[in-house]
Amino acid sequence: MSLLELSGVEKSFGAVQVLHGVDLSVDAGEVIGLVGDNGAGKSTLMKTITGVYTTDKGRITFNGEDVTSRTPGERRSSGIEMIYQDLALAPQQDVANNIFLGREPTKRFLGVLPGFVDKSRIDLEAQEMVDRLGVHVPSIDIPVGMLSGGQQQTIAIARALTFKPKLVIMDEPTAALAVREVESVLNLIRQMRDEGITTILISHRLNDVFEACGRIVVLRRGNVIADLKRDETDMAEVVSYIVGAHG
């Protein structure tokens, strides 16, 4: 059974129709590359999945439930996470606090005062998460802003994973990274797949898409115009779909 099912999803902003009835089915554990030219509707489509945008028409089911009318918060708690291109990290806060931002575990201070953030637990669990992912950061005590772009990307992924998501959507995770850092992010995606987490990767870098994804979906002018298995296609074919030279 598929984890995520979109049928006939339409979305307009005023007079401009961005999505023209998108159908898409994603199985659990799949890594899908979503490609397309600028303005093809990739980000809009992803935001209808996370619930940031409501759909005008069509249905979205996730994990067997109709989530079309659910709020972003409800969809997140049912297991949909998105990592934005700007990463949304707080640069002056340390690595551990960033990973737990928004749901800090608390205890009673001296057994009396409530609402005391359990910093030692945050540090411990953040360290475990970082170790499990094999992420290389100098220390979880340093401000996130002092890390490299690739390290920040992995921290954003680590934060998403602490929500125990079933589906992770990543917007251009490798766009601003050095070659060596791209490799470690792609490794992380493979590792997530091995743990059964489904990933949708939005990217302009076809090399990365071919390396990480088993299936490639091409969006053009708000329609899915190609849905290809990686092993049965090549870069030239994908490019021809993206630019509209194919059929």
Next chain:
Amino acid sequence: MLKLLERTHVRAESLAVLLVLVVVMAILSPVTGSGVRVFLTANNFFNIILASATFGILAIGATFVISSAGIDLSLGSVLGLASVTGAALVVTLELPWYFAIIGSLGAGAAAGAVNGFIITRGHVPAFIVTLGMLGIARGLALIISSGRGIYGLPEEILFLGQARPFGVPTPVFIMLFVALASHYVLAHTPFGHHTLALGDNENSARATGINIRRQRMLLYTISGLMAGIAGLIFTARVNTGDPTAGLNYELLAITAAIIGGTNLFGGRGSILGTMIGALIMGVLQNGLNLMAVQAYYQQMAIGAVLIAAVWLDQIRTRGRSLQ
């Protein structure tokens, strides 16, 4: 020691500046008949803390909003409004003594809540809203009091400003309590973590599900509440609801917060640092007073300290980002 400073986000520089300032002021201070330096007497020590208590509590309010990348320019005016509101309820309307407390704290928190409401609902920049409130609160204070001080508060209220339980002035106890409670909130609760994250990167706070509107609303209300507490202490110290109380105190409060290590652009803030900042301002004022430097020059000195503190911070952060 350094580890402790790091954990409490207190800057070693702030502490060093305070120590240097104390030494310099002690050397330059006049000497009493019995050969003791006036600056170093126990009495003078309490004078410094007592003077710092009023704007120290204001500076705590400033620390909350500034570390969330906001600003509150209305602190001094709201202090004045709180001072006359509390006094008017008890002296003019002859309500029981505790209405001075309810009135001062209530007026402060209400003014802060109005700031927060307009900032979050109207999307008007905090700079403009609180600048407007600076005028509104001061005007309101003058209207309530007809421009005159409201004298003659009951014993119970005067205790809060003038008594010395265990030999220590009451305002010092109040400031310590407020500072410790605020430190707990800012450094050790989810609310505090969210405040710093909001000041650091609003998108980050939003993406992790923090209710930004509620957070801002509470922060400005806290800031106003601090002005209310400071207003109450002011009233009690001088036995007057004074409509001109706290004039220009926002300058002192913001300066104390900034030299205490709070980042003007948000994301970093420490109540303990702010307390050191307030002491630096207190020592500076007190030392200049003892040297009989005119008040006009003191204003200039404080303004210069504020600019220098932000300038130095800019040099530091730029140096770090170049690394």
